[in-house]
Amino acid sequence: MTHRTTPRTIAGHTVGGDELLLIAGPCTVESRAQLTAAADAVLAAGATMLRGGAYKPRTSPTSFQGLGPEGLELLREARERTGLPIVTECVDPRDVERVAAVADVVQVGARNMQNYTLLTELGRAGMPVVLKRGLSATLAELVSAADYIRNGGSDDVVLCERGIRTFETAYRFTLDILAIPVLKGMTDLPVIVDPSHAAGRRDLVEPLSLAAIAAGADGLIVETHPDPDAAVCDGPQQLHTRDLPAYVARLRDAAAIGGRALTAGSAMVA
Ligand code: PEP
Ligand code: MN
Numbered sequence: 001m002t003h004r005t006t007p008r009t010i011a012g013h014t015v016g017g018d019e020l021l022l023i024a025g026p027c028t029v030e031s032r033a034q035l036t037a038a039a040d041a042v043l044a045a046g047a048t049m050l051r052g053g054a055y056k057p058r059t060s061p062t063s064f065q066g067l068g069p070e071g072l073e074l075l076r077e078a079r080e081r082t083g084l085p086i087v088t089e090c091v092d093p094r095d096v097e098r099v100a101a102v103a104d105v106v107q108v109g110a111r112n113m114q115n116y117t118l119l120t121e122l123g124r125a126g127m128p129v130v131l132k133r134g135l136s137a138t139l140a141e142l143v144s145a146a147d148y149i150r151n152g153g154s155d156d157v158v159l160c161e162r163g164i165r166t167f168e169t170a171y172r173f174t175l176d177i178l179a180i181p182v183l184k185g186m187t188d189l190p191v192i193v194d195p196s197h198a199a200g201r202r203d204l205v206e207p208l209s210l211a212a213i214a215a216g217a218d219g220l221i222v223e224t225h226p227d228p229d230a231a232v233c234d235g236p237q238q239l240h241t242r243d244l245p246a247y248v249a250r251l252r253d254a255a256a257i258g259g260r261a262l263t264a265g266s267a268m269v270a
Contacts, residue, residue, distance in 0.1 A: 003181075005218065006188040008156045010128045011085035011104040013048055013263065015158055016190030020255045020262045021219025023087050023105075023130075023192075024244065025051035027234040028064065029071035037226035039078040041241035045248045048263065049105065050075075050084040051221060055091045056233065057111045064232050072102045079104075087130060087221070093121045100125045107221075110134050110162055110197075113145050123152020130221065132160045132194065139179055143187050159183055159191045160221060161212075163198025172200025172237070175208050180215040192219040196237045202228070205239060206247055213254040220251070 007017035015021050024047040026038045035052060042050050054071025056064065067074070075086045085104035090096055091112055099106055105128045112118055113134035122129050129149050133142045146157045161180060163173025175198035183191045195208035209220050225231045225238040239247060252262050 003184040003216070004186075004188045005184055005190055008128070008158070008190060010156050010158070011049065013085070016218045018260050019048075020213065020217075020251065020260045021049070021158075021190075021192060022047040022248070022251065022262055023049045023051045023219065023221040024224050025087075026225045026231070027196075027223050027238060028053045028056050028232055029067055029074050030232050032074055032077070034226060035074050035078050036081065038224060038241055039082045039084065041226065041244055042224065043082040043084055045241075045244035046262065047084070047244075047248065048219070049087050050078060050082065051087040051107070051223070052078075053089045053107075055089055055095060055099070057089070057091045057109045058233070059111075069098065072098065076102050090118065090122065093117045096121045096125050096127075100127050103127065105130055105158075108132060113137055113142065116145075116148050119145060119148035120152040123149040123154045126154050128156035128158070129154065130158045130160050130192070132162045133164065133176075133179070135165045135173070137164075139183055139186060143183070143189075146187070146189055157189050158218070159187070159189050160194055161191065161198075161217075162194035171198075171204065173198045175199070175212075177211055177215050180212065180217050184216060190218040191216075192221055193217045194221045196221075196223040196234070196239075200237050202237055202239050205237065206250060209247075209251060210254045213251065213258060213260075216258070222247075 056066040193212035
């Protein structure tokens, strides 16, 4: 299948070209100490961008919903400290302006893939977006959802395969590896993979990451935490930040096989 990917320049990085995008950071922003430790580790490991949710789309309304504006402020501090571009989620069209004021890239979560008002508003705001595939969305539906952002006014959309619902219960979701080459034949948008939410377990994150790179993914978004056992959400799937350097080294090897490089997000990294 012919790949139609057209590279985008997002927060100073080429996405969809020869460079592999690596977005890493905690599931959610919990505290200054937690985010600082995570951000420093992400920078030192040579990742491209820092992730962390200030607004969380939780399955249960009684689960932690994120620190909100306070979380955004901590993300702003983390960018100042490290120089890493910030990837953070917006769950509500009413929050687009305040999230866009801090985010370099806005994440739209799986549960919001078909929130067309949100997608249109993010497009109007001219924001780069990582658009996650819905839990039971087809690839055509994902591409159509991206069109809402593009029609709104932003062409910087990166699609993200993060695992879909299947009959299998031995792990959290089924990572649809085929989605990578197939999407690349359907659309010009770059495609990245979230191995963390698919796996639900940190020991599965590396094999899935290597498989995604081998299948032609343009990057990865991965969860990492300085103390995953104490994480407010998604602890079991978050990589220990101390394990990041070895993980990134493995990604570099896999990327090289595919003729790609992994470039660090900040000039502060030698
Ligand atoms: C997340 O990135 O933390 C998240 C909630 O992801 P998803 O929307 O893919 O479940
Ligand atoms: Mn998460």
